[in-house]
Amino acid sequence: MAIPAVGATSDQTRGGGARAAAMRASLLDAAREVFVGVGYIDASVTSIVERASASVGSLYHHFGGKPDVFIALYQEYEARCSHAAALAVATAREAGESDPVSLFVRGARGYLEQTRADADLTALFLGGDGPPGFNALRRRAAAEWVRQNGRLIRADERRNGEALVRVLTTVTGSAGREVAAAESDEHAAELVDDFCALIGRVAAE
Structure with missing residues (x-):
């Protein structure tokens, strides 16, 4: 101190x-x-x-130095995305939702909406540009998303749970890139709706 x-x-x-x-x-x-x-x-x-x-x-x-400020910017971005997803799930639970798939879709929507709010950073960080070690940091962040999502959809209770959570996490991440790149907020909102519908169908299989 x-x-x-x-x-x-x-x-x-x-x-x-x-x-x-x-x-x-x-x-x-x-x-x-x-x-x-x-x-x-x-x-x-x-x-x-x-x-x-x-x-x-x-x-x-x-x-x-420059690498450290880039990483700090990324960590704050990741924290906002994680908070948006967690808040969406918590809000759904408070409203009485308990179905794991529905909760995952709510969280995915929160995440996608945040990638649009931070569209410039989404494009920057998902574009692969960064200091040495940045891709390893991104992989660790992705692994943490897989872990959290697996717990949310109760992957250990499903026959294909491990594969499913990895597919869903990958799809959601790719969807974030497309939502961020949309030419208008209206188009971005349509994409969020479409991706969430698709994610829900895949998760329900």
């Missing part, structure tokens, strides 16, 4: 934390614009800090 400097008030300590959080958020926002605009390889630390009106030192202080 950090110890406040002698004479520092709790308000000053909180103020410093708020400023640090604001700077971190500003750097992430700037990095999002730069990475989406030119890709990971062509992005530079200089372009990120200039867009954030920050110093190079501040980026290295908060993230350690």
Whole structure:
């Protein structure tokens, strides 16, 4: 735990934390614009800090370098997608839904809607561009989605449960890419409906 400097008030300590959080958020926002605009390889630390009106030192202080800020951006994106799916499932359960397939479809819808809300990042992260080790990180995230989805649809109680959950997770991930790339929000909403209907039919087999 950090110890406040002698004479520092709790308000000053909180103020410093708020400023640090604001700077971190500003750097992430700037990095999002730069990475989406030119890709990971062509992005530079200089372009990120200039867009954030920050110093190079501040980026290295908060993230350690370009790879780290990219990974932080990805982790926040993944957390939003996971939260959207979990919230959709929880809301359905609170409304009385208990069928595993219906719950999975609700979660898939939440995930797909979030990939549309973060369409620029969905295209960036699913496009394969990133620092060394990023694809391994994505594979670990996918494995975690498989684990969570398997528990949701009770894969261990089904004869084809392991294969089914892997297919459903893969289909949902690919659907997210298409939803994000839709030319309009209306088309994206139609795709979400169509994909969820298809996922529900496959899961019910």
